[in-house]
Amino acid sequence: VTGVQTCALPISLTKIGTDMAVPLENLAEMLKYYQKTLARDNLEHAIFGHIGNGHLHVNILPRSLEELNLGKAIYREFAKKAVELGGSIAGEHGIGPQAHVVPANVGEDGSIGEP
Numbered sequence: 001v002t003g004v005q006t007c008a009l010p011i012s013l014t015k016i017g018t019d020m021a022v023p024l025e026n027l028a029e030m031l032k033y034y035q036k037t038l039a040r041d042n043l044e045h046a047i048f049g050h051i052g053n054g055h056l057h058v059n060i061l062p063r064s065l066e067e068l069n070l071g072k073a074i075y076r077e078f079a080k081k082a083v084e085l086g087g088s089i090a091g092e093h094g095i096g097p098q099a100h101v102v103p104a105n106v107g108e109d110g111s112i113g114e115p
Contacts, residue, residue, distance in 0.1 A: 013062050013063075013064075013065070013068055014062075014068065015059050015060065015061050015062075016059070016060040016062070016068075016071040016072060016074075016075055017057060017058070017059045017060075018056075018057055018058045018059075018075060018078055019055075019057060019089075019090055020055075020056070020058075020078060020079065020082040020087060020088065020089050020090075021053065021054050021055035021056075021082070021087050021088050022054045022082055022085045022086065022087030022088075023054055023085070023086050023087065024052075024053070024054045026054070026085040026086060026087065027051065027054045027056070029085060030054075030056070030081065030082065030085055030087070031047070031056065033078075033081050034047060034056070034058050034078065035047075037074055037077060037078070038058070038060070038074070041067075041070055041074065043060050043061070043062070043067060043070070043071060043074070044060070044061040044062075044063060045058055045059060045060050045061060046058075046059045046061070047059075054087065058078065060074065060075070
């Protein structure tokens with residue numbers, strides 16, 4: 001399941017789930033980018049997916065509203081990187097509830113601008 005779902009925490013937080021895919025030859029680079037970015041910001045997360053077709057899901061699990069907002073910004077970073085690597089920001093499930101964190105400006109060349 002991707003999208004935003006409510007967590008059972010004292011304040012209203014949501015997980016942020018990605019659904020991005022990249023060509024197989026770029027999967028290792030994308031995975032390293034995910035790991036480096038999430039470690040940089042010390043965010044709880046889970047990475048799983050469909051390695052055989054270059055499609056990994058990242059679930060960011062915020063522990064505070066600050067981390068929730070940071071996770072939304074990181075989602076945009078991930079989307080830009082996926083497109084740079086020749087991939088897609090919606091590999092399997094479509095955008096759905098994540099529309100509020102997906103970059104609004106996707107150029108004809110696949111470039112992504114700020115929302």
